[in-house]
Amino acid sequence: MQPTDEELVTTYLEEDDDQAFRQLVERHQDRIFGYLMGMVKDRAVANDLFQETFERVIKAMQGRRGSYNHQGQWLSWVMRIARNAAIDHTRKQKKWKDVSTEEEDDRSFWDTLEDDSPYADEQLHRAEQREWLDEHIEKLAPEQREVLLLRQETDLTFREIAELQEVSINTALGRMRYALKNLRKMMEGSDETALVGTLDS
Structure with missing residues (x-):
């Protein structure tokens, strides 16, 4: 039986178990990246924001006054951080309404969904x-x-x-x-x- 998010969080915080944190990231990375991709429409930027999000997550969880207090679901808490990172980026670009890209390999976030059609x-x-x-x-x-x-x-x-x-x-x-x-x-x-x-x- 797979441990819950809260159990993994507890293991990470109390035992400094990096494997537990890695499991959390792997469990939710597609959802978080998909959201960021949909917000900024640029794969490179989404990757940067994804990394920034988890840098903020680690800092918040490990800090003396960590902002994660186990009162809510971990994913919801991380999504708030990801959302703030995306908003910070779009504000800097002054393109909140429509962020575009000219990269040739930019793909719609819908393209990240699996398609097993033969x-x-x-x-x-x-x-x-x-x-x-x-x-x-x-x-x-x-x-x-x-x-x-x-x-x-x-x-x-x-x-x-x-x-x-x-x-x-x-x-x-x-x-x-x-x-x-x-x-x-x-x-x-x-x-x-x-x-x-x-x-x-």
Whole structure:
């Protein structure tokens, strides 16, 4: 039976067990990176922010007045740090509304999702769908886009998302509803409209 996040945190803090911390990172790295990628749209920047996030995490956990107090889920706490790192970056770039990149190998965060399709044509179609959907998501208001990313990339509950955004649960739910509603409007009359249904969960 796998240890819980809290058990791994306790082992790391009390026994200085780096392996326990490594397990925590490996368990959640895809979610955290996926969120950062969705926020900044640049793989190199997302990698830098991922490293910065865990530098902050280690410093906070090991400091004399560590800010992690076991009162909440570890992932939610780390996501708050990742969110702050992303916001700090976008503020510095003065591009909070839409951060873009010109790197040739930049990929949509949807491309980080596994695709086990054995057929090349189906893979291409799915890649086109993800790219097309990603373009529409970029047009959403920043707070709506972030709720969508947090929900889909990290599987955080709406209560946890609300805490991260420092809003009520109803506000977080409302932002998600508006995000889906606006996506449907943008996709109205298109064959890709059904894609929105995959996000509505």
